[in-house]
Amino acid sequence: MLANMVAAPKLATYADLLATPEDVKAEILGGELVTQPSALFEHSYAQSGVVDGLRGPFDRGRGGPGGWWIVVEVDVQFTDHDVVRPDVVGWRRERLPSPWGKRPIDVAPDWICEVLSPRGVRRDRVVKQELYARHGVPFYWLIDPVEALLEAFTLERGRWVLTGTYDRSAVARVPPFEAIELVVADLFMPEPPEAADD
Numbered sequence: 001m002l003a004n005m006v007a008a009p010k011l012a013t014y015a016d017l018l019a020t021p022e023d024v025k026a027e028i029l030g031g032e033l034v035t036q037p038s039a040l041f042e043h044s045y046a047q048s049g050v051v052d053g054l055r056g057p058f059d060r061g062r063g064g065p066g067g068w069w070i071v072v073e074v075d076v077q078f079t080d081h082d083v084v085r086p087d088v089v090g091w092r093r094e095r096l097p098s099p100w101g102k103r104p105i106d107v108a109p110d111w112i113c114e115v116l117s118p119r120g121v122r123r124d125r126v127v128k129q130e131l132y133a134r135h136g137v138p139f140y141w142l143i144d145p146v147e148a149l150l151e152a153f154t155l156e157r158g159r160w161v162l163t164g165t166y167d168r169s170a171v172a173r174v175p176p177f178e179a180i181e182l183v184v185a186d187l188f189m190p191e192p193p194e195a196a197d198d
Helices: 015-020 043-061 121-135
Strands: 026-028 032-036 068-072 076-079 082-084 089-091 111-116 139-144 149-156 159-167
Touching: 015 026, 026 121, 032 068, 043 068, 043 149, 076 149, 082 121, 111 121, 121 139, 121 149, 121 159
Parallel strands: 111 139
Antiparallel strands: 026 032, 026 082, 068 089, 076 082, 089 111, 139 149, 149 159
């Protein structure tokens, strides 16, 4: 009887995440340690575009209301077996008054933005989206740097509602940052020049 018993796989914890090399992006989803290669140029450009568009008005209070922390790739712990490193993440300062020296942050964010990469589409659109809803993150953005699209979702009664899809031609007030008009084109690399006809 004992010969047929199989030990349950060990669920990864934050200690396992800390043991990964510094140059490897790693997260824990449902107890599984998930790693991925470094980002493509267009992914990083979109990630930087989000920070450039939001940090001044919302984190620093320049041209906007302030009152937020807007950061990239910080460890967020929802449970012992769910620790993520979102591309861009934000907290209202009244909910996270002092993040100094905290690692991981164990307060659910007020907003998360993930930039899609070819190998991570299912993870960002399904696994993480469900995780964020389960833990009450009220706003979620998905950015597709290849298609130059921003999808914005709001959590209503535990379910995501698409509040808008914006392409590079849009200038929009996107929740939760309606206090400013976001120039969506600024999130993306310029379109490649047209090939010259010979």
